[in-house]
Amino acid sequence: MAGVDEALLDEVPEERNRYTGLGGVVIGTAAIAFVSMLAALTMVFGAGWTLLIAIPIALLWSALVGNFDRWLVSSGHGVMTWRQKAMVMFPRLIIAILLGVIIAEPVVLSIFGSAVEEQVKQTRQIQNAAYEDSLRRCNPSPDAAGTIPATPKNCEGMTLATAGAPTERMAERDSLTRQRDELARKVAQDNKELKRREELARRECNGTGGAGLTGQAGEGPNCARNRAEADQFKTDSKLAENTATVAALNAKLTTLTEQLGGASTTYAKELTQKIAAKVQERKAQQGHIGLLERLEALGVLKGKSAMLAISIWLVTLFFVVIDVLPALVKFLSARTTYDELFTRRLEMRRRAHEKRTEVALRRSLLEGDDELRRLDEAEKEERARHAVQVNATRTDLAARLR
Known part of the structure; x- marks a missing residue:
């Protein structure tokens, strides 16, 4: 080793x-x-x-x-x-x-396993509490009037689908409330106008002076006309019918509000159960404490x-x-002595390798010289044979020409 x-x-x-x-x-x-x-x-x-x-x-x-x-x-x-x-x-x-x-x-x-695990548990508790708060913020419960607030921003992936939301009843209540308020304003205006007309007829009949009045007491034509105009206005404005309609709408709104309160309570309970289930699901997924969580917890402990x-x-x-x-x-x-022996042996092996390389190179050079000599001799022999062939060819050609 x-x-x-x-x-x-x-x-x-x-x-x-x-x-x-x-x-x-x-x-x-x-x-x-x-x-x-x-x-x-x-x-x-x-x-x-x-x-x-x-x-x-x-x-x-x-x-x-x-x-x-x-x-x-x-x-x-x-x-x-x-x-x-x-x-x-x-x-x-x-x-x-x-x-x-x-x-x-x-x-x-x-x-530091025990301290690290304890820190991981604390971190998980804080994260789970923050997760639960986010779910409650992104899934608001109905208020005292049964109205569900609008979902705030930055709630992507945090909204929960709940079938029991009293949305339709809330819309019906809002519609009836608007209808009742408009009709109640009209009834109030008509009542005010009717009281003005009746007061005008009473003052005319009693002979009370004033602008537009004769000042003569008794059942005169002006007294009869003012009374008739007041009665006609009461009939034309449908004051009695509208007053009854407002009362009916109030009764219907009271019943609807009671029903909406019960539905809102049921919805709030269901929403709370779903939020608790999501938090429990997150806790179940955490399970075993992994290496990354331990490293993060160790960093937190260093800072504490x-x-x-x-x-x-x-x-x-x-x-x-x-x-x-x-x-x-x-x-x-x-x-150490071993280091010296080791270095000496390496040096000896290096020199031996160089010597072997040098000898091999010289041997190669000698073999190369012998090969060159053989090539030269072969070339000379080839040139001599070629000269003999050329001379023979010339002699043969000269004999033919004669």
């Missing part, structure tokens, strides 16, 4: 304990990674049969982290200056720190108490240091 060559380490057995301890640190970080991943998966899926899936995943994660730490340690073997060490180990330390934060978070959540925030950061830092420890130990370790 420390990434050493056992055969080379056998030459310096006094350093075996050092590298055995370094390998143990790597195994320790892999074990913590296993616990962290198992805790995270348990928070996400819950305990029970899901452990059959969580344990293999946690083991795989542990193997990956252990192999990564082994690579971090093994890449630092050999004799290096502090500058070389920094160039080699610094980026690896950054990666190890990031990995340590990822590993530490689920472990921290497990350590400075002491708790310091404790959380110290625990997180502790596990980050543990995960960084393999690379950190290797980075801070002094030069």
Whole structure:
């Protein structure tokens, strides 16, 4: 796990304990990674049969982290200056720190599990109360008069469909109320006019002076005319019928208001039951406390108490240091005899490789020279055969020409 060559380490057995301890640190970080991943998966899926899936995943994660730490340690073997060490180990330390934060978070959540769960419950209660308030605001109950207020803005998706809303009776009541009020105003105006006409006839008949009056008492023509006009106005204005109609409308409105009050009460109860059912449905959906809720609750706890925030950061830092420890130990370790042997062997292998490459190159060059000589000789032979053929052709041609 420390990434050493056992055969080379056998030459310096006094350093075996050092590298055995370094390998143990790597195994320790892999074990913590296993616990962290198992805790995270348990928070996400819950305990029970899901452990059959969580344990293999946690083991795989542990193997990956252990192999990564082994690579971090093994890449630092050999004799290096502090500058070389920094160039080699610094980026690896950054990666190890990031990995340590990822590993530490689920472990921290497990350590502060009770406080985190309590905070999640409080947050859920606040959210559920706000959800219930929104439902009540977006689904207002009828007022004392049985009127349902208009739905406010920003209530998309929050309105509830309720069959018992007394909408039709409310519309009928409003219509009857408008009709009654208009007719009552007319009756009041007609009564006022009728009283004026009757007062005018009474003053004329009694001989009371005034504008438009004769001032003569008795049943004169003006007295009879004013009385007839008052009676005719009473008949034409249908004052008696309208007064009876207003009384009938008032009686009907009283009955309708009583019925509307009962319907509004029933509607309000049904609305309350539906709101309670929606809130209960939301609570049922919350169920298991997931990893995201725990992380949010941990952030809230950090903001509530400075002491708790310091404790959380110290625990997180502790596990980050543990995960960084393999690379950190290797980075801070002094030069060992194994490092010198390791570097010397690498140098010897490098030189041997260069020597083999040089020999191979020379051999290739020699073989190339031999090949060139063979090619030259073959070319000379080919030229000689070609010259013989040309001479023979010329001799034959000259013989023919003779």
